[in-house]
Amino acid sequence: MKSKPPTTIVIFGATSDLAKKKLYKALFSLYRQNLLPERFSIVGVSRLEVSDADFRKLICESAGCEPDIPGLSSVYHRSLFEDANGYLSLGKILANIDSGLKACSNKLFYLAVAPKYYKTIFENLANSGLTIPCSNGEGWTRVLVEKPFGDNIDTAKDLDELLSKLFREEQIFRIDHYLARETVQNIISFRFSNTIFEPVWNKDYVEKIELKMLEKSDIGERGAFYDDIGALRDVGQNHMLQMLALISMEHPGELKTENIRIERAKVLRSLKRIENGEVGEFTSRGQYKGFREASGVEADSSTETYFKVKAFVENERWEGVPFYIESGKGMREDAVEIKIFFKAPLDCFCRNSDKDHSHENILSFKIKPRETIEIQFWAKKAGLSNDIEPKNLRFSYHSRYMPHTYSEAYEKVLYDCVEGEQMLFTSSEEVAAAWDFITPIVEAWAKGKPELKFYEKRATPDLIF
Known part of the structure; x- marks a missing residue:
């Protein structure tokens, strides 16, 4: 069977309650069931000062795994969501991951943040070029957005218009976990x-x-x-x-x-x-x-x-x-x-x-x-x-x-x-x-x-x- 291409998930709000209570546990469960690509990386983005080792510890404390689990790559990136330079640094981290894999990994951007940050993150992702696929055409790019998507019909339309400029509809995953x-x-x-x-x-x-x-x-x-x-x-x-x-x-x-x-x-x-x-x-x-x-x-x-x-x-x-x-x-x-x-x-x-x-x-x-x-x-x-x-x-x-x-x-x-x-x-x-x-x-x-x-x-x- 052909193996799945490598995938990197970037979690904005990596130290949030949602990430700690739900996301890491779900990712590790999929990992144990061999339902994730063999080469899978987690990149956490948050404003808190956290080392790579402590981030890995946070993941495993949340998921109930050992920090030295093989095959699981994790990197932490401290940045404010509104800091444009932080996205350039994030781009270098993603490039280093792909360089180590000797392949272009799929990119999954998960917004585990308050809705007020959506517009800022979307715009910075676009301006930094992180939403652009690899030059050789390999790898997909997708974005997962938590509810609520907007706070009325006008803001929902504004966000949707912004997203449509960055992604095709098949790349946008508006989450309703129910x-x-x-x-x-x-x-x-x-x-x-x-x-x-x-x-x-x-x-x-x-x-x-x-x-x-x-x-x-x-x-x-x-x-x-x-x-x-x-x-x-x-x-x-x-x-x-x-x-x-x-x-x-x-x-x-x-x-x-x-x-x-x-x-x-x-x-x-x-x-x-x-x-x-x-x-x-x-x-x-x-x-x-x-x-x-x-x-x-x-x-x-x-x-x-x-x-x-x-x-x-x-x-x-x-x-x-x-x-x-x-x-x-x-x-x-x-x-x-x-x-x-x-x-x-x-x-x-x-x-x-x-x-x-x-x-x-x-x-x-x-x-x-x-x-x-x-x-x-x-x-x-x-x-x-x-x-x-x-x-x-x-x-x-x-x-x-x-x-x-x-x-x-x-x-x-x-x-x-x-x-x-x-x-x-x-x-x-x-x-x-x-x-x-x-x-x-x-x-x-x-x-x-x-x-x-x-x-x-x-x-x-x-x-x-």
Whole structure:
């Protein structure tokens, strides 16, 4: 088998929490599974003073490996992201790596930094010539960008125009790591590979769809970052709308990247815009008590740590079906899930005293705390009566596959990028359509509509409103 060409990943924000908690662990896991090129190098870029030896130690402490692991090359480069000379020095480091390999390595630039640095890094990468492939035509160059991509429709378009000048669309990998989770990936397979679901996946049989992303944790040490963007832009514009698109898209025809991205974009373009006068009816927002005391947060901050949005997809399949998008910090439980509520049967085989109860079927894709797929159905109770009761069928990824074939989200993100597979990454059109829906809400909230509610930590959403 022909070996894969050498690859170098340059991580801007090499000492960030994201790098230490997710990236190095994912890279080492891929390395152990022989899923990375044999000649693989990591170049870390950050403003902190760190030696090459300490950087290697940081990688292995994060990943659970020994610093002397063979075949893993690592170099640290101290530089400010806005320092143009730092990129020239970075270019020399990359040239030295290629010289030692006697080959032109693929270059993967990962931006594990706050969104405010994106434009600066993109421009410096271009001006320094680091995005130009080798003169002999060998080696690809790709860029991975973390969410949120922009903070409204205008800044998203500006960033996208800048990126388009530097890279072709097939080189740009806009990360939404929730798309790389096993249960989320399985939505398409589950829906389109089982004939019992697709015929009832529409407005005639579905009453509503709920998408939740609730966390017990607060913002921690992310005060300044979180106060700038809030919950809606942090997870609503990306993770939650992407999950909505997957659950409601049309059949892509073939399991091809371009087909699926086109169908996701169609859904996002079909979202009914919530205008300024409608935000009180279709949205709500809250902030947990104590948020304003967090480091980096303004004393009079009106940033939301909780939101709920009632959305509609205006197409033939979903006309009139509400999609509830809800997320919050400081909640009573960790719960990330998608629930499809099917309409109750017109004629229920149940006692008259139970007629008022809901006897609907519920299909749940649960992502946290455990990745499972569940179906609630109704069956006769054991015994002489004809009473019915709810039962559940459950499939668990963790119990079925871990630890052998189950892959974490960032492993899939990095592996697909190295392989050039973009199915689980958002397209330029998807980003623009998502911001087109979110921006009017953000603008209305900035004007104080609707009123910001305050809630105690460990609250449930029903107690907030």
